[in-house]
Amino acid sequence: MFARLTALVGSGNSLPLEVTGEPSLIWGSWTHTSGKWKADGSAVSVFRVASSNPSDPKLAAARNGTKRLRTLRHPNVLIFKETLELEEKGEQVIYLITEPIVPLAEFLESTTLTGTDRQEYLTMGFHALVAAVSFLNIDCSLIHGNICSGAIAVTPTLDWKLCGMDLLTEHAQVGPASPLAAAAWLVASQYKPGEVGRGEWEAVRAAPPWAVDAWGLGCLMQELYSGHALERLEDLRRTDVIPPSLVQWYQKLLSSTPARRLSPARLVESGVLRTSLVQLMAFLENLALKDSQEKDAFFKRLPSLLPSVPTPVAQRKLLPLLAGALEYGGAPHAALGTLLTIGETLPPEEQAARVVPIIAKLFAASDRNIRRGLLENIGAYGASLPEALVEEQIFSHVATGFTDGNPYLRELTLKSMVILGPKLSQKTLNQVLLKHLAKLQVDEEPSIRANTTVLLGTLATHLSEATCRKVLLNAFTRALRDGFPPARAAGLRAIIATAKFHSPEDAATRILPAIGALCIDPVRASALDCLEHFSAVLKAHQQDLTARAEASTATGGGPTASSSGAGSATAGGGLMTSLGWAxxxxxxxxxxxxxxxxxxxxxxxxxxxxxxxxxxxxxxxxxxxxxxxxxxxxxxxxxxxxxxxxxxxxxxxxxxxxxxxxxxxxxxxxxxxxxxxxxxxxxxxxxxxxxxxxxxxxxxxxxxxxxxxxxxxxxxxxxxxxxxxxxxxxxxxxxxxxxxxxxxxxxxxxxxxxxxxxxxxxxxxxxxxxxxxxxxxxxxxxxxxxxxxxxxxxxxxxxxxxxxxxxxxxxxxxxxxxxxxxxxxxxxxxxxxxxxxxxxxxxxxxxxxxxxxxxxxxxxxxxxxxxxxxxxxxxxxxxxxxxxxxxxxxxxxxxxxxxxxxxxxxxxxxxxxxxxxxxxxxxxxxxxxxxxxxxxxxxxxxxxxxxxxxxxxxxxxxxxxxxxxxxxx
Known part of the structure; x- marks a missing residue:
């Protein structure tokens, strides 16, 4: 592990890590900055502590913290990546690389969450921290010793993670030489319970394992709901900033008697922190453990619950959870509507970066219900799909719907081409899409035949002129012979809409003869409109020819409207019988x-x-x-x-x-x-x-x-x-x-x-x-x-x-x-x-x-x-x-x-x-x-x-x- 990071020594282009942010103090002696691996560009956080004295106690505390973090695995504990210790410019330096985070204080200062949304989010985060502390105290019999806002980090998905493990000590080994005692100087006095502040280590060992950290949770509640860091011990007496439902639990956490302090596990089990937002997220995080009936009931209610979810939480936490559940089959197709609703709230650039890749993966899913949901909602996201993505990844999966046995899916696939068709290359349009449309024009479902004609008229401007001349009129005149009146009407409207691709010769020899009989048909209104339009085209053409002939006659060298004859031909030998090129x-x-x-x-x-x-x-x-x-x-x-x-x-x-x-x-x-x-x-x-x-x-x-x-x-x-x-x-x-x-x-x-x-x-x-x-x-x-x-x-x-x-x-x-x-x-x-x-x-x-x-x-x-x-x-x-x-x-x-x-x-x-x-x-x-x-x-x-x-x-x-x-x- 250390060998892979030895390139961090010194500086230069050989560093496998690239620092992308400015360092800032996070807790104790640690500084934090953002970075990314040069190998794959993945984001990380870089923690650093340094001292010119190799025996400095803060280095010993940092070594304890990195060693402990390496062995801990919990959803609400910071994820360890790499660590190393080296000498750099005359200093002993310890690096800790973790998943990307921002300090809680920095996040709360920059967030747009206010009012009820902020309270909901703080409670959700505090619930996650209590679960992490319960894991340390009860499952691992460890004392964190440093629970405060400075020991909390926020991930890109807005999850709270516990960090700052420098004081972490086994409950049974608490004593003057333990990290809890040796590094106690790193913790401000207002965060220390009385027994720790007085150095009564026997009392700490005699108390329950959660006693020290229960006090820290009380301090954290005060910081969260007051909106600023705890500066004095007396500030803990303020209960007016604590939500009324939590006051009694807050007081139990801060009991002066260590044995009477509230266990984090009991706080979780009490349900006082289980708000609707916490329950919603907990269900999604444990979706694999739910049966199909529970899932169906939950996702039916989810659209009605979505307005109560804070927008940043929906965008950054709920959206990835729904995407993962849909991609791996944990969620029914009903979840797709909620995912797309959240995606609509994102700015276009974020929608392209975060929602579009999810949609591309979902189109490849084998579940036809997922594809149906995507096609039904394509208007919500279709405009943000890049042309290259549609061409290379999406269209091939969508195209299977053209031959689906379900008429509804065939029609949805057809209608989706209004949005996807213009994003396809000429090769795909000509060689693939038009072949599918030719088959759909003779589909057994009348509405599909009619809509196919409508789509061809819509896509005409995206086809080459040669393709339009070759395909459109053949397709539209076929529609005029359809037994379904809306299909005939669609053909007439499409002919008018694409008139610029039809020459006067086409109008005279193909269009007008085809629409004549329709002038006494149920679609006669559209037929007469078409007849009037192309009659005007032919009249304008005749006037143009006449004007040119008159202009030519006036100048003595131009063309006339018609041929005056071929002249007489004479037989005779020729230089070359077949000179066949221009x-x-x-x-x-x-x-x-x-x-x-x-x-x-x-x-x-x-x-x-x-x-x-x-x-x-x-x-x-x-x-x-x-x-x-x-x-x-x-x-x-x-x-x-x-x-x-x-x-x-x-x-x-x-x-x-x-x-x-x-x-x-x-x-x-x-x-x-x-x-x-x-x-x-x-x-x-x-x-x-x-x-x-x-x-x-x-x-x-x-x-x-x-x-x-x-x-x-x-x-x-x-x-x-x-x-x-x-x-x-x-x-x-x-x-x-x-x-x-x-x-x-x-x-x-x-x-x-x-x-x-x-x-x-x-x-x-x-x-x-x-x-x-x-x-x-x-x-x-x-x-x-x-x-x-x-x-x-x-x-x-x-x-x-x-x-x-x-x-x-x-x-x-x-x-x-x-x-x-x-x-x-x-x-x-x-x-x-x-x-x-x-x-x-x-x-x-x-x-x-x-x-x-x-x-x-x-x-x-x-x-x-x-x-x-x-x-x-x-x-x-x-x-x-x-x-x-x-x-x-x-x-x-x-x-x-x-x-x-x-x-x-x-x-x-x-x-x-x-x-x-x-x-x-x-x-x-x-x-x-x-x-x-x-x-x-x-x-x-x-x-x-x-x-x-x-x-x-x-x-x-x-x-x-x-x-x-x-x-x-």
Missing amino acids: ASSLGLARAGAASPVPTAAGGSGQPLGADEGWDEDDADGLAEHGGWRKSFRREFSNGGIGIVEMLFRSNILALVGGGPLPRYPPNKVMLWDDHQGRCIGELSFRSRVRRVALRRDLLAVALEHKVLVYAFSDLRLTASVETAANAAGLLALSTGPDAALLACPGLHSGQVRLEAYATRRTRFVQAHSGALGALCLTPSGKHLATASERGTLLRVWSTADGTRLQELRRGTDAARIHSLAFSGGRGALAATPPEWLAVTSDRGTAHVFSLRRGQGVGPAGDRADGGGGAQQQQQPEGRANPTSKLAFVSSYLPLAAGYFSSERSFAQFHLPDGAPTVVGFGQEPGTLLLLSSSGLFYNLAFDPLVGGACEQVSCVQFMEEAPRQGGGY
Whole structure:
């Protein structure tokens, strides 16, 4: 024990104790100060006595006191921690470390207790001290010899503890050499009974063991109820300050005859000190000994008793007792209400420090009644719960109530989310809470279904905008079909409350049709309010479009309200059939530098967005000329273009603003007629446009969580498709003369959704186990190519039946796919099946794969329906994609078969600078074209029979390289 405290010698950072208060004299020669252990930060009290004379009697008395305190264990005796004796700066010093306390006199001087509350508290404390003295005198046959206010300490829970054991002596060993006699000089004469003051030790030994300390208890009563320390022996004659009920007991304690002095045990047993407060605390302190009936009766009465408990006592003593009883199962759940009532009286910072940790532990309790009580009273404490605590410790326990078999608990859990929901992270809200709410919306209890809709409307402001658009309207329109009228009314009110998340398109195509029938329903009042609200929204939207059109007409360069037509499309060869990404994905935002962007399949001009307009560069004849010819440039003096999509080789383009100073907002698609030199139509969205695709009859726009399809002739919305998160804007639209086919991500990871608009059929292809990295369609729409997010695997599919036709391996290292492109399919040959598939990635390579394999791909293998068919043509000798040299292992290791049997690339090219690149095929066989974000155009050739490394025919610098800002593309 001493060894652990030897570091207290001297001073410095090596001390295991840190003194946090100023020392003050507590009793005798002892000084007291507060401190804490450096190891764990726990609070302690530090007592110190010192003398330059090693034989000083006060050191002997201090040694006796620390030795005795070490061996005593009683609820009302100060708890001993550590002690040591050492030499410090020429003095002999004794340290005593105990539980944290403040001296009684200091506490009574600072407390706010007054009047009856003070008297109640003093009586409770005096009762505890009498019990401690009775323990010493009768159970241990010891004499304390120093009972006074200076020998009493108060703990943080307001308990009184007996200390100052320097004179403690065994009754049978009292004599001139005993500590009681040797250290009697430490006790002031007014506190000494006559026999002690006269040194009659035989009389002390002949008297009962409690005789000396009974006198001290009388002195203590005088000090407590008079409010000041005992200064003269004559002050003990004052009985006017003693409560009338205690006067006779006070006089018996101070009897001049030692044998007639009142025993502390008799004083306790008399019941005169057992006030209602003392009884209440005694019951809680001995709760483990009570049976269930006693507990139930007590806790039913406790709320009515609480007003009589002094507020500091309730906060600092009753609150911890209730918390311990609830946590360890000693108290019924009815005690929770009292605990929370006390917690409400605390300042917010104390409530967070003292009540919130208790609540967190109680939520983890297995007793469902405890959880029920917590949820019923959550309004009393919920606001003080820290977000981190709710997220990490509380919500997981509360969430079990969503699936509880008791409907009342399910509803309480649901209602608690009004307070707890805003404290949850977006991940927990989206991945956990919303899933529970989706189930509760179809709960068997009508009130739960209705309240779930109310909660969703309340939580809307705490959800991300993307989540709101994806979830809310689906949930609210489901509520409109509920058979319970309050649930339908809740759905209508929630739609109005969350109106800012619903676009005019949603209002026109989903909300108004859904509420029409409700206008003659029992909830018709709410339905008509909703109808009126969104009718006004649509009217305002129409007025806004009209005002913009008029403003545009006045300036001669703005958009009009609707499209004037798509113009005529001409067939012809194109530079790149499937350039499937936007300029922003390559980071080509630079003043005066062009940005390669998607172009419609079948066009021979490649439009490039720039910070001050756009270029159209002609690729016709590039294989022959080996150069790049700029055919047209359109400059805008007041902004840049981020996405350009051309309708074949017509004068119609779709523009989206981009660059540092965008010409148009990035959430708008502007249709530009370059013959007229102005916008002829516009589409506005609530979020950024990620991709645009065009064909003669359709215009498709990819947003982050939705793809919208419009009729090109009048910009009428014809379809809205929900997708998984699609920040990359994955979207493909067949451009051949056959019926339109659209490909986009589905709602599940790795899923592709195929929409055939002529047949109104939807097909889902689970292309990859992970998220999609890229996709493209042949112009005919009969074949689909997909890449995984890891970029290692490419797969080719039949869109007619979803059959996987071929699996190709780009490499083993993960990569971001920049571009996918099928060969062939230009102009009149749009229905011709592809022979090759090319891919570029951020690994700085381009790969070409042969598709002429007997699996339904290739000239003889392609059927009208895109399926495999009986007619299949094997590749000519030497035309096959290579496979791994370890392909034979597949038959021995079935689990590894997919890796070893996958086909590798037929031809490859490594870009010197590794910049992001778009790939396409030239008109001549074996021609590969690359357009790099570094401003380079590559014309490559590969051998269609042998494959291998591509030969660089030419490389043209058509623009200066754009600087990479923000650390990368």
